[in-house]
Amino acid sequence: MISEIIKLEENIIEAILYSDVAVLDGLLHTDLVFVNHLGVLVSKQDDLAPHLSGELKFKEILIADQQISVFGDTVVVSVFKDIKGSYLSQDFESRVRFTRVWKLFEQGWKVIAATSVSYK
Template sequence: MLTEEDIQAAEAALRQAMLSSDVDTLDALLSDDLLFINHAGQLFDKEADLAPHRSGALRLTRLDFTEQQMRYLSAGAVVVVRASVSGEFQGARFEGDFRYTRVWQLVDDAPQVITAHCTALG
């Protein structure tokens, strides 16, 4: 069973891995069966989500999570956060506020994101 401390640690590790494009840590935190819907409504699997980190096309300079809420499930948890994000994607600067919903599940005794959704906030 995942505890609040487990989820908080996993969320912190995910944030740091996203900021540093640490593909090995991201690989460990994301389920092999990941389904991720980005802010534009595009559906990505794990490899497609990791690709811009691997290639260097995505570089985050700021990723601040606020307004975190958690709901526990029998085998995991749902986490909703507001995120202020800035960086570069394929050489173009961007910044914005987003809301992320992530479903964490215990996989081989470690928390992994099995699905996630991102919404751009106006």
């Protein structure tokens, strides 16, 4: 199970990096609960919107200190990401601690909740 989650984490990071909305749409639950680095509650549609519009572009995402905890059919992944990209044509660079909650459904694993916290 852990190796499957590691692969899904690689898939979601690659999809974020290349704004692959089809992959993201398949991995994120319809009722996703995401609290972003600004403390704003974001829906799945809100999370996908800047990828669709091209407003958000990533140049690099490096991961470190990935921790995975299994709770039956639910898995919690916590990881640092060093991110370089641009939003609305403004370059940014940040270190963020992401926590994602994966749950196993009949159609496969889906992210049901996530948080991101800026880390200095």
